[in-house]
Amino acid sequence: MEVECRFFGPFRDDVGEKRVTLDVDVETYRELLARLAERYPELDGRLLADGGDDLAGRTVVSVNTTDLRHLDGLDTPVEDGDVVRAIPSVYGG
Template sequence: MAIEVRIPTILRTYTGGEKAVQADGATVAELFADLETRHTGIEARLVDKENGDQLRRFVNVYLNDEDVRFIDGIATKVSDGDSVTILPAVAGGMR
């Protein structure tokens, strides 16, 4: 079961510049682990393994446009045909 994972510009160095890649798994965590097998280093940018396998604080992940933090976090189940979007949180602006 392949799921499309949309990659933000800042993480495309891990995917060879690809805007979207395919990954397999039954949960978001499994998708990230599968991505790691082909795009070494990307999982560490997304998941904080030292704090119980949680999404990193400034990383937002959407399953079909719904924030996974409000579902089951990285334990959120995915299905064939779903789309996962990774978006880094952005801060800044003028004073």
């Protein structure tokens, strides 16, 4: 499936682009964020907390404008065409 990822602030600097389209085979946002950290090592430990059980720090991730925590958290299913926004904790979470 294809997912569009948009990065803000230091995340954008780490990735080198504001928008990235990924063609991935994942089922949940936990898996997608782990895949992003694999693809962009600078994001390792900055999207997912150690152990992958929560978002790192006060990082905010939204899916189609809804905060991931208000959906099914990291177990939210990934849908083809989703737009994901990652905002780092330095922006206030």
